[in-house]
Amino acid sequence: MSPRTSGPDHRPRLRLALALLAVALPVAACSGGGTENTGASASGGTPRDGGTLLIGSEADPSCLDPQQTGQIAALDISRSVVDTLTDQDPKTGRIVPWLATSFETSADGRAFTFVLREGATFSDGKPVDAAAVKATFDNLVKLPANGAPSYLRGYEGTTVDGAQRLTVKFDAPNAQFLQATSTTGLGILSPATFSASAAERCRGSFIGSGPYVLDHYTANQEAVLKKRADYAWPSSLATTKGAAHLDSVTFSFIPEGGARSGALGSGQVQIAKALQPTDEVRFKGNGFRILSSPAPGVVPPLSLNHKGILADQKVRRALLIGVDRQELVETVFSSAYKPATSVLSSATPFYKSAGDKLRYDPEGAGALLDEAGWKKGADGLRAKNGKPLSLTWLIPAPMPPADEAVQAQLRKIGVDVKLKAVPPAAYVEQQGKGQFDLTAVGVSRADPDVLRNLFYSKGSNLWHLPPSDLDGFLEKQAAAPDEKSRQEAVTSAVDWLLDHADTVPLYEGAQVHGVSDKVGGLELDASNRLDLHDAWLG
Amino acid sequence: MTTALYAATRASRALFVVWAAFTLTFVALRLLPGDPVALMLSGRGGFEELTPQQIAEARAELGFDRPLLTQYGSALVDALHGDFGASLQTGQPVSRMIADAMPPTLRVGLIALGLALVLGTLLGVSANLTRSSPLRQFLRSVPSLAASLPSFWVGLLLIQLLSFQWHVFPSLGDTGAESLVLPACTLAIPGAALVAQVLGKSLHTTLQEPYADTVRSTGAGRVRLLFGHGLRNAAIPAVTVVGLLVGYLIGGAVIVETVFSRPGMGRITQSAVATQDLPVVQGVVVVAAVAFAVVNLLIDLVYPVLDPRIRSTGRLVAA
Numbered sequence: 010m011s012p013r014t015s016g017p018d019h020r021p022r023l024r025l026a027l028a029l030l031a032v033a034l035p036v037a038a039c040s041g042g043g044t045e046n047t048g049a050s051a052s053g054g055t056p057r058d059g060g061t062l063l064i065g066s067e068a069d070p071s072c073l074d075p076q077q078t079g080q081i082a083a084l085d086i087s088r089s090v091v092d093t094l095t096d097q098d099p100k101t102g103r104i105v106p107w108l109a110t111s112f113e114t115s116a117d118g119r120a121f122t123f124v125l126r127e128g129a130t131f132s133d134g135k136p137v138d139a140a141a142v143k144a145t146f147d148n149l150v151k152l153p154a155n156g157a158p159s160y161l162r163g164y165e166g167t168t169v170d171g172a173q174r175l176t177v178k179f180d181a182p183n184a185q186f187l188q189a190t191s192t193t194g195l196g197i198l199s200p201a202t203f204s205a206s207a208a209e210r211c212r213g214s215f216i217g218s219g220p221y222v223l224d225h226y227t228a229n230q231e232a233v234l235k236k237r238a239d240y241a242w243p244s245s246l247a248t249t250k251g252a253a254h255l256d257s258v259t260f261s262f263i264p265e266g267g268a269r270s271g272a273l274g275s276g277q278v279q280i281a282k283a284l285q286p287t288d289e290v291r292f293k294g295n296g297f298r299i300l301s302s303p304a305p306g307v308v309p310p311l312s313l314n315h316k317g318i319l320a321d322q323k324v325r326r327a328l329l330i331g332v333d334r335q336e337l338v339e340t341v342f343s344s345a346y347k348p349a350t351s352v353l354s355s356a357t358p359f360y361k362s363a364g365d366k367l368r369y370d371p372e373g374a375g376a377l378l379d380e381a382g383w384k385k386g387a388d389g390l391r392a393k394n395g396k397p398l399s400l401t402w403l404i405p406a407p408m409p410p411a412d413e414a415v416q417a418q419l420r421k422i423g424v425d426v427k428l429k430a431v432p433p434a435a436y437v438e439q440q441g442k443g444q445f446d447l448t449a450v451g452v453s454r455a456d457p458d459v460l461r462n463l464f465y466s467k468g469s470n471l472w473h474l475p476p477s478d479l480d481g482f483l484e485k486q487a488a489a490p491d492e493k494s495r496q497e498a499v500t501s502a503v504d505w506l507l508d509h510a511d512t513v514p515l516y517e518g519a520q521v522h523g524v525s526d527k528v529g530g531l532e533l534d535a536s537n538r539l540d541l542h543d544a545w546l547g
Numbered sequence: 548m549t550t551a552l553y554a555a556t557r558a559s560r561a562l563f564v565v566w567a568a569f570t571l572t573f574v575a576l577r578l579l580p581g582d583p584v585a586l587m588l589s590g591r592g593g594f595e596e597l598t599p600q601q602i603a604e605a606r607a608e609l610g611f612d613r614p615l616l617t618q619y620g621s622a623l624v625d626a627l628h629g630d631f632g633a634s635l636q637t638g639q640p641v642s643r644m645i646a647d648a649m650p651p652t653l654r655v656g657l658i659a660l661g662l663a664l665v666l667g668t669l670l671g672v673s674a675n676l677t678r679s680s681p682l683r684q685f686l687r688s689v690p691s692l693a694a695s696l697p698s699f700w701v702g703l704l705l706i707q708l709l710s711f712q713w714h715v716f717p718s719l720g721d722t723g724a725e726s727l728v729l730p731a732c733t734l735a736i737p738g739a740a741l742v743a744q745v746l747g748k749s750l751h752t753t754l755q756e757p758y759a760d761t762v763r764s765t766g767a768g769r770v771r772l773l774f775g776h777g778l779r780n781a782a783i784p785a786v787t788v789v790g791l792l793v794g795y796l797i798g799g800a801v802i803v804e805t806v807f808s809r810p811g812m813g814r815i816t817q818s819a820v821a822t823q824d825l826p827v828v829q830g831v832v833v834v835a836a837v838a839f840a841v842v843n844l845l846i847d848l849v850y851p852v853l854d855p856r857i858r859s860t861g862r863l864v865a866a
Contacts, residue, residue, distance in 0.1 A: 065719075071637055071818065153588050153601055208638025228637075228647065229810035230720060261719055263808040267703060271711040272718055434581035434823040441585070 060546035067283040069262040072211035079156040088538040091196030091217030096244035097535035102358035118182030125173040129242040131199035139175035143167040144200040157194025182488035185458035220253040254545035279525040286343035292523040301345040304518040305356040305455040311513035323381040325510035331374035349514035359499040366507040391423035403445035405436035557847040561840035568836035583823040631830035641830040652811035659734035667742025693740035702733040702806035719808035749781040
């Protein structure tokens with residue numbers, strides 16, 4: 010999973026952050042909301058073999074190894090190089106077979122047995138067998154437990170029961186694991202991969218069984234994929250059953266948003282990833298279309314530090330109902346973005362609308378602040394006992410335009426929000442130390458367990474949440490033996506978060522790509538990764 | 548003897564500049580708020596579940612737990628051997644990263660430098676050559692106008708017109724001669740303005756000195772006066788500008804490489820600064836300092852050739 014800050018560019022809170030531009034990032038798996046194609050497209054035509062697809066990518070990933078990075082810019086490339094045990098249907102959120110033809114969960118929810126298909130091989134010629142899966146997971150848990158390794162928290166080990174059969178065991182019920190096996194981070198790698206150093210793997214020395222192999226990766230310039238002619242084991246969701254249509258795919262790293270859309274418009278690339286909302290309208294029709302999909306997971310919010318002024322639930326509630334989400338989306342974003350209707354985005358499995366709790370009510374917000382003792386002064390801003398109602402919003406530079414819009418909205422109810430944009434390095438430090446009232450951390454993943462990553466008071470607890478029933482709900486959804494009880498626990502957790510105004514959901518983010526009509530068969534997978542196996546050039 | 552002494556003084560000054568750049572960067576980077584090791588661990592797509600113990604282990608492994616002076620000492624010794632350690636973000640040796648990033652930056656930089664010198668000289672000379680007063684006024688005002696254009700804007704304008712609209716040159720990558728044109732022009736325009744400003748001004752001054760009247764009295768025309776005498780005498784300030792230009796080009800690489808999606812020193816610098824990748828920043832700063840110092844050393848060594856007065860006194864006399 011990957012953390013995400015607000016803003017149309019989905020910049021990662023941490024690494025990269027080019028001084029001048031936004032970069033891309035997050036998401037790890039989605040479901041529910043299908044992808045949206047607007048305008049005419051070649052996808053109705055007959056697939057053709059051959060050609061090189063040119064893609065303008067928003068950032069140099071700097072590390073391509075799916076086990077070590079959760080960045081979008083990296084996973085869009087590695088998705089085509091590694092296959093996973095399972096796949097997730099973008100329309101239903103269901104987990105379906107891929108390398109594993111069947112899988113089952115033990116009654117106690119702690120053991121997962123997979124039966125692998127026969128005949129799949131890695132690009133080094135070695136078979137995709139149970140031993141390779143064991144090697145993949147055994148090595149993954151040795152990495153720092155963030156990103157993909159965190160999906161294996163509580164890993165007890167993998168037992169190999171024959172060449173094609175294996176069982177993965179955990180020390181506690183693990184409801185999110187099956188979905189995790191569909192994410193690129195848990196892609197199965199050839200055992201030869203693990204003799205390479207972590208740095209070498211970042212540069213591309215990892216071997217998967219995917220429809221493409223990495224031809225080369227030149228830092229700050231390009232990554233080039235070449236098709237594997239003998240590929241014949243796609244996901245059960247794939248239309249193309251054999252090798253990919255394209256001979257090769259070139260990802261050029263174009264950090265500047267205007268240069269990316271210009272390259273698409275002038276035919277220098279056929280796909281421009283992560284379009285800026287202002288550029289979208291150019292590519293609806295005229296030989297182009299927009300490929301977009303809502304990001305699953307925890308929506309970009311105002312994350313509230315429950316220390317200082319925001320320890321008071323009335324103030325937090327005032328922020329919750331004092332934000333006009335509809336206006337925010339209309340003024341700052343495009344039609345690909347939607348107002349938040351829950352803590353989770355509508356593209357997340359187990360999402361249920363809680364829109365009622367997020368209805369804009371400026372009078373109600375004002376009344377709550379009055380009750381809490383924050384009275385309006387002559388300048389329209391509030392104060393209590395001479396202390397101004399001033400909140401510091403910690404932002405990793407550069408600042409997204411949405412932040413200023415939220416600031417203006419909260420000013421209307423008398424709250425003075427100070428925007429504090431700092432370099433990414435300082436951002437991580439200050440956030441860790443709790444030196445903020447507000448930040449914005451969403452996490453993309455198509456599984457409700459993301460709630461536990463952010464709001465569990467026994468975790469890193471950046472927001473200083475007090476221990477509460479919430480912890481119980483989060484534990485329950487992680488251990489739920491069936492879908493019904495998991496749904497109940499997830500709904501309880503979301504209700505608790507909103508009833509206590511523990512976070513202020515803002516908008517549903519999206520992946521928005523501009524695509525030339527010459528490109529057919531291109532879709533986003535459930536994790537919003539580019540699915541290049543079915544893609545072709547007309 | 549004095550020439551040798553002059554050269555030795557200048558060379559040791561260049562060495563000092565490089566050492567000072569290394570040391571100041573080392574100190575500044577360590578004083579920055581933010582923990583590069585925590586950033587490194589958390590940067591790859593997650594932030595939860597990082598224990599202080601994990602961070603401490605990584606710090607120890609990278610040697611960040613040693614006393615500052617020890618770190619400085621070993622970093623300096625390693626740097627003298629050309630070893631700047633490994634990038635915290637990519638794990639690659641810094642020297643390797645720089646070696647990979649240097650050629651594309653040098654290609655653009657050298658072409659831009661050449662273009663800037665040629666264009667700047669042409670402009671500076673023609674402003675002093677023309678007899679037409681309005682034209683002279685115009686030619687004199689061009690450099691200050693061009694110098695005030697932001698490179699970022701110039702780059703986007705060139706890319707918009709010549710690449711996106713008219714499809715003349717590619718907008719991205721480092722894929723051959725045609726991909727060099729737009730970035731080199733972007734860098735060269737403000738550089739040429741600088742050269743034109745300095746050269747034009749110093750030519751103007753030179754042509755008003757008494758010896759110019761002497762030359763004129765021999766019946767020499769404008770052109771002969773300018774090319775035969777003026778240019779040589781006006782060259783010292785212009786040569787000094789080359790040193791400034793190199794510094795400007797090193798800085799401009801960040802912008803040009805971003806706008807034109809090119810690999811190179813600018814790009815690695817930018818991401819290294821944003822992620823507090825200390826070894827990379829250190830390496831880049833030293834390389835830039837070496838380039839700057841070497842160019843300025845060469846310029847210092849050219850002065851005495853241009854002006855014999857420097858040879859005899861060992862320093863530049865005020866004109």
